[in-house]
Amino acid sequence: MKTKKTNGKNNYFIPLVQLFLVFFISLSVHAQDKKAKELLDQVTSKIKSYDNIVIDFKYSLNNTKENINQDSKGNVTMKGNQYVLNFMGVTKLFDGDKTYTIVPEDEEITISKINEKEDNAITPSKMLTFFNSGYKYTMDIVQDIKGRKIQYIKLVPTNTKDQRKEILLGIDIQTKHIYNLIEMGKKGTKTTLTVNSFKTNQPLSKNQFTFVKSKYPNYYINKLD
Template identity: 55%
Template sequence: MIKKHILFIALFASAVFSYGQGSDKAKALLDEVYNKVKSYKNIYIDFQSTIENTEADLKQDTNGNVTLSGEKYVLNYLGAQQLYDGKKVYTIVPENEEVTIEDVNEEDDNVSPSKMLTFYKTGHNYQWDIEQNVGGRKIQYVKLTPIDSNTEIKSILLGIDTQTKHIYKLIQTGNNGTKTTITVNSFKTDQPISGAMFTFNEKKYEDKGYYITRN
């Protein structure tokens, strides 16, 4: 579950887009987002995630946060923590007292935020969409539509704060009717963080009696 949703979360912090067809205005705005985000040493995002499917009578609201520095990240979401140290992915689930350690497959786009974003690098049309006023902030939406009709994704709306050039909201609509919305509550940059933040301490969890598996 964590791997699935970190894809959406990562878009806020590493908006790495290469564009298909669409409006020049949309491309220019996304370029500004990219350049702004890439200038930061690290990013901390506190967010709310909402998953809805009317037909399935599903609505789930979850809060989480993620800290990113280059390729590395620490994600706290759905009662678990996922850490990527640049080489391995560690998923820590306190409820189950379990840790899963996975090697990184360079061909796998579902490993780190930056790699997962390669999905968005090609194969999308994009267009200028609506503008909203949210608490005095102008949020401009850009719509991305997959060119491949066989994809599970119907469309993605990125809401961008026109002043800060930060992504405020992401709305993904699936072909199965499921809508995933991620809203940024707090976006902080260049925070003082410990170098050990992205280091997994295996002994710490062994001492706690956690079951550790390696895939």
């Protein structure tokens, strides 16, 4: 049996998954701006109407002071509270009960069970409820991006301990789909998630969200629970 290995790429999944879930979580914040509420309701209605969603995205992390400038691409398939996320050569699969983090480079798989009762547990099932409170939001600028009208909504955390200064959620006015999300940190870090492709109601395999151990005969299995 192989000894446990570690890979720095796993560290990217925490901020990436959080940012990606905020993509949808942000839609359920309590109304503080009537126009913003109306637009968010339209986007939320659209998202709930789909059986599944498949997204190709670009993830950027920038901090001028620290001279950090990183770009990565990935994709995610979501259905209900299940998802498969591919990012930086790592696959993260959530089957509704357990999370499987698969790292081909290290031939390692980490299996963990998320406690839904934990307040800090960020899970797909909380996408439309996690940010029900804790933010002030208003309509922001409208930008013309490659012929698309993108309306931004600004969210500002009410908790002074929150390390995020503000979040800008960009929504395509015509399709009511999310175009991008920009998170500004108090220490100058800027993370951006941009949708390159947004597909819905795609034909999915029966095993799309099922972990099949036989596919990874030589992998080290690290069970955290």
